[in-house]
Amino acid sequence: MANELILIVEDDDNSRKLLRDALQVIGYETAEAENGEIGLRLAAERRPALILMDIQMPGISGFEALRSLRSDPDTRAIPVIAVTASVMGAQQNDVLRAGFDGLESKPVSIVGLLRKMRALLDRQSAPSLPT
Numbered sequence: 001m002a003n004e005l006i007l008i009v010e011d012d013d014n015s016r017k018l019l020r021d022a023l024q025v026i027g028y029e030t031a032e033a034e035n036g037e038i039g040l041r042l043a044a045e046r047r048p049a050l051i052l053m054d055i056q057m058p059g060i061s062g063f064e065a066l067r068s069l070r071s072d073p074d075t076r077a078i079p080v081i082a083v084t085a086s087v088m089g090a091q092q093n094d095v096l097r098a099g100f101d102g103l104e105s106k107p108v109s110i111v112g113l114l115r116k117m118r119a120l121l122d123r124q125s126a127p128s129l130p131t
């Protein structure tokens with residue numbers, strides 16, 4: 001159930017390792033990118049089931065990376081959770097308005113993050129209802 005591929009896009013080494021280790025313990029497969037450009041390439045190549053996206057990165061930001069993902073038919077439907085420091089009020093609205101599927105603030109609560117991920121993954125794989 002939890003062997004899906006999760007792409008972690010995060011420039012901070014320690015944050016990336018923390019997420020990778022936690023996800024691997026649960027049984028997820030992981031791919032890692034240290035910037036948005038690599039993240040976009042890996043997303044297209046490997047089609048992860050879900051992406052964890054840092055917002056503040058050198059080069060393209062998480063917002064820009066999300067726009068690129070959504071503009072590509074191959075990656076458009078991949079759920080993307082923003083992982084970011086200081087998400088108070090206005091910025092939280094910015095993140096959700098930008099089209100992220102979820103938001104996790106740093107320091108990351110692993111249990112909370114796993115719950116959000118699972119909900120999105122299950123929604124994604126649920127059979128669509130006949131119309």
Ligand code: MN
Nearest residue numbers: 011054056057
């Ligand atoms: Mn960062």
